[in-house]
Amino acid sequence: MKRLYLTLALILTACSSGPTDAEQTATFDALVKEAEDAMLTEQSISATETDAAIPPTPTLTRTPQPTSTPVPTRTPQPTLEPLIFSGSGDMIIDLPFDTGPAIIHVVGNAAGRHFAVESYDENNDQVNLLVNTTDPYDGVRPFDLLDRENSTRLVVTAVGEWTIEIQDLLTAPLYFELPVTIVGSGDSVVILHPDLSPDVATITGNAESRHFAVVSYSSSGTDLLVNTTDEYSGIVLLDTDTFIIEIDAIGEWRIEITGK
Numbered sequence: 001m002k003r004l005y006l007t008l009a010l011i012l013t014a015c016s017s018g019p020t021d022a023e024q025t026a027t028f029d030a031l032v033k034e035a036e037d038a039m040l041t042e043q044s045i046s047a048t049e050t051d052a053a054i055p056p057t058p059t060l061t062r063t064p065q066p067t068s069t070p071v072p073t074r075t076p077q078p079t080l081e082p083l084i085f086s087g088s089g090d091m092i093i094d095l096p097f098d099t100g101p102a103i104i105h106v107v108g109n110a111a112g113r114h115f116a117v118e119s120y121d122e123n124n125d126q127v128n129l130l131v132n133t134t135d136p137y138d139g140v141r142p143f144d145l146l147d148r149e150n151s152t153r154l155v156v157t158a159v160g161e162w163t164i165e166i167q168d169l170l171t172a173p174l175y176f177e178l179p180v181t182i183v184g185s186g187d188s189v190v191i192l193h194p195d196l197s198p199d200v201a202t203i204t205g206n207a208e209s210r211h212f213a214v215v216s217y218s219s220s221g222t223d224l225l226v227n228t229t230d231e232y233s234g235i236v237l238l239d240t241d242t243f244i245i246e247i248d249a250i251g252e253w254r255i256e257i258t259g260k
Contacts, residue, residue, distance in 0.1 A: 108162025
């Protein structure tokens with residue numbers, strides 16, 4: 001999770017508006033130091049567990065940049081080309097490479113039968129049950145966001161046709177300002193800029209009284225904010241470094257996020 005947070009912070013900070021050259025240098029140096037500290041911590045833990053010698057620590061260096069005027073705010077560009085799979089009925093899909101943190105858009109089960117999509121690792125151990133429904137499905141789920149999640153194949157259980165698209169995480173809706181009101185329907189993933197420092201979320205949804213869950217992701221891990229089969233309206237606390245929100249829903253929902 002820490003690697004995911006640092007990756008997003010580096011990418012999104014580069015896309016923020018208008019810092020001075022001095023501020024850009026200070027921000028970059030701080031991010032580099034944080035990344036170096038994170039790698040040192042992971043190497044120390046690995047060496048303790050395996051009783052092996054600590055390898056030389058990679059050195060992160062910054063290429064000097066010419067003096068330039070502040071750049072305007074811009075939307076970060078995805079780096080992962082979409083992986084698109086389609087088929088009918090039960091199938092096993094071997095992924096061609098490690099996608100890293102991503103989102104997965106699944107469409108299928110038009111006939112309303114049993115429909116499931118699962119991810120597995122190289123040892124054929126289940127990583128996640130991504131979709132499990134008897135309703136027609138069209139939704140977006142998080143894919144391999146946690147450090148321990150390394151999927152190498154997908155298993156589809158279906159009657160009828162389906163499509164699956166693995167997309168770059170940064171294709172999810174991205175929000176740069178607070179307060180913000182986010183509305184949607186069905187399973188979704190949204191991103192908050194790491195600099196926002198959210199405080200509370202007012203959440204409404206699940207008018208049909210089906211399963212409704214909302215999960216937040218921060219540098220310290222995940223937090224199950226809502227998990228109910230009742231119609232829901234409430235206010236919940238967020239970690240101040242929350243940067244991803246996952247919604248598991250049938251029907252419409254609304255989330256209002258404010259800072260301190």
